[in-house]
Amino acid sequence: MEEKDKYGKELDLAVRIVHMACSLCQKVQRRLLSTASDQVLAKDDDSPVTIADWSVQASVSWLLSEFLEGQNVSIVAEEDAQTLSKSDAANLLAAVVDTVNECLADAPRYGLRSPKKALGTSQILEAIRRCNSTGGTRGRHWVLDPVDGTLGFVRGDQYAVALALIEDGKLVLGVLGCPNYPMKKELLNYNHQRHQTLPRSPRPSNIWEKGCVMYARRGSGQAWMQPLIHGDMKFEWPNSARLVQVSPVDDPSLATFCEPVEKANSNHSFTAGLASSMGLRKKPMRVHSMVKYAAIARGDAEIFIKFARSGYKEKIWDHAAGVVIIEEAGGVVTDAGGRPLDFSRGVYLEGLDRGIIACSGLALHEKIIGAVYASWDSSNL
Ligand SMILES: Nc1ncnc2c1ncn2[C@@H]1O[C@H](COP(=O)(O)OS(=O)(=O)O)[C@@H](OP(=O)(O)O)[C@H]1O
Numbered sequence: 001m002e003e004k005d006k007y008g009k010e011l012d013l014a015v016r017i018v019h020m021a022c023s024l025c026q027k028v029q030r031r032l033l034s035t036a037s038d039q040v041l042a043k044d045d046d047s048p049v050t051i052a053d054w055s056v057q058a059s060v061s062w063l064l065s066e067f068l069e070g071q072n073v074s075i076v077a078e079e080d081a082q083t084l085s086k087s088d089a090a091n092l093l094a095a096v097v098d099t100v101n102e103c104l105a106d107a108p109r110y111g112l113r114s115p116k117k118a119l120g121t122s123q124i125l126e127a128i129r130r131c132n133s134t135g136g137t138r139g140r141h142w143v144l145d146p147v148d149g150t151l152g153f154v155r156g157d158q159y160a161v162a163l164a165l166i167e168d169g170k171l172v173l174g175v176l177g178c179p180n181y182p183m184k185k186e187l188l189n190y191n192h193q194r195h196q197t198l199p200r201s202p203r204p205s206n207i208w209e210k211g212c213v214m215y216a217r218r219g220s221g222q223a224w225m226q227p228l229i230h231g232d233m234k235f236e237w238p239n240s241a242r243l244v245q246v247s248p249v250d251d252p253s254l255a256t257f258c259e260p261v262e263k264a265n266s267n268h269s270f271t272a273g274l275a276s277s278m279g280l281r282k283k284p285m286r287v288h289s290m291v292k293y294a295a296i297a298r299g300d301a302e303i304f305i306k307f308a309r310s311g312y313k314e315k316i317w318d319h320a321a322g323v324v325i326i327e328e329a330g331g332v333v334t335d336a337g338g339r340p341l342d343f344s345r346g347v348y349l350e351g352l353d354r355g356i357i358a359c360s361g362l363a364l365h366e367k368i369i370g371a372v373y374a375s376w377d378s379s380n381l
């Protein structure tokens with residue numbers, strides 16, 4: 001197979017699957033926001049999880065196994081089936097089973113096959129449990145964050161579905177579905193005070209106002225964006241895909257940096273110090289989820305910085321898809337020491353030096369690394 005066609009089949013499959021998963025999430029988010037429900041649960045670390053997280057994981061797992069039959073499909077993903085398997089979780093499990101079957105019944109619209117008959121509870125639990133691979137340096141591993149930014153999802157705000165493929169420890173493709181991130185930034189209602197970054201109308205009618213799916217294949221030098229496939233729209237490959245590129249801005253005073261919304265996930269006062277020391281003047285764009293990676297890849301912002309509290313270990317599914325998309329769009333992603341992220345060492349980004357810095361170009365990147373170096377000793381991280 002020619003190098004340029006390598007992973008073409010896998011990318012095509014992953015893009016279709018992510019479109020489907022985004023549609024599932026939109027339905028669940030609408031229901032969640034319109035009913036005062038108890039459908040948001042807390043995990044052991046107090047982070048939220050919903051029917052959408054489990055349902056996307058089950059659907060993606062089933063579809064990958066179905067289409068890559070014969071291969072021993074290895075998936076590294078965020079959720080497990082423990083809570084759902086408990087005897088008091090029958091209603092929750094039933095809701096997941098319904099949601100997955102509703103989603104898979106739509107598969108032909110995306111050029112995929114539905115199951116011959118609706119999946120049963122045990123098949124769905126099995127599909128979730130199968131995603132317990134720990135990745136590593138050898139072989140192929142799919143990396144899935146079924147709902148990234150679950151907090152944004154339950155707030156009715158930004159979230160993403162992220163699917164990537166690693167082969168022999170290297171990222172080879174990434175797909176990022178952003179259901180509330182319109183094709184054009186101008187269509188986003190960005191409110192600094194309320195930290196809300198939502199499409200301007202709640203039920204947009206124009207496809208450019210709807211969400212997007214971005215994707216890239218390692219080494220292609222290209223990153224693509226498509227409008228989200230909706231309702232009765234037919235999936236036409238490559239469905240108005242357009243190339244995206246990082247921003248050309250390299251003057252810090254004109255650059256925008258993004259960071260997590262929650263102080264608990266990244267040290268806002270440290271990043272504010274960094275920003276001012278390198279001459280960034282604009283307010284930070286605080287957005288939930290890997291939409292931050294999407295924003296850099298398509299030139300809506302120039303910098304993404306995340307410094308988690310010391311002791312927190314970043315997981316590969318929170319970054320994999322975003323990193324390959326930014327890099328192919330012309331950007332740079334490293335840790336705070338300037339080294340590339342290592343996706344080969346299991347579930348965590350082992351060896352990560354302090355934080356993550358994604359940038360539209362080398363000039364800004366060097367300035368931030370320099371600013372981190374200069375301010376680290378005086379910081380209280
Ligand atoms: N303590 C701590 N520090 C750093 N990061 C953490 C922490 N706890 C969780 N996470 C991971 O952060 C993911 C969400 O990141 P965001 O950038 O969307 O955060 S924020 O909601 O905008 O604040 C979130 O992803 P999801 O669980 O998929 O939502 C987590 O994997």
Ligand SMILES: [Mg+2]
Nearest residue numbers: 145148149318
């Ligand atoms: Mg995540």
Ligand SMILES: [Mg+2]
Nearest residue numbers: 078145147148
């Ligand atoms: Mg998640």
Ligand SMILES: [Mg+2]
Nearest residue numbers: 047048078150
């Ligand atoms: Mg989570």
